[in-house]
Amino acid sequence: AQSVSQHNHHVILSEAASLELGCNYSYGGTVNLFWYVQYPGQHLQLLLKYFSGDPLVKGIKGFEAEFIKSKFSFNLRKPSVQWSDTAEYFCAVNAGGAGRRALTFGSGTRLQVQP
Template structure:
């Protein structure tokens, strides 16, 4: 069965620190990869996505993620975090050619940024 693993449950950083959140998936076929973010009191929203092409994907608010096929990984990065990045981050996978409404999510990583 497909699964998504997020390595960190809770990450605490100071402002201006660099961020990397790990995500690994298990699926033998071609996948589409996503990072969603949930800010406190808000709904889930898309941060960035990878379908094909350049494995380095840039998203909103200065976030980027790199797809490394050989490692089944799609780690999220940001060079310098801000207090407003405090949120919960979810990595998700869907099967290429499958229903786009069927995403498999990781358990999420809660990011707390200290001002």
């Protein structure tokens, strides 16, 4: 069975600081990797995804993530956060290829950006 670990449960940053949120997964086969974001009072939205190809993927709002297969990691980064980035961030994985399975989520990281 696949699992996802997010090591940072609550992160507090000042505006303009750089962000890196860790995500590690456990699964032996081909995977698709996702970062979803949930802004206060809103539903889950896709931030970025990796299916194949360039392991450095760019998403919306200046976010990017790097897939490192040897480390089973898919860390999320942003060079300069804004107050509007305050939200909860979820890393998720599903079995790629013919697996066609649903997402397995990490426990989430709550990001608080102080003005």
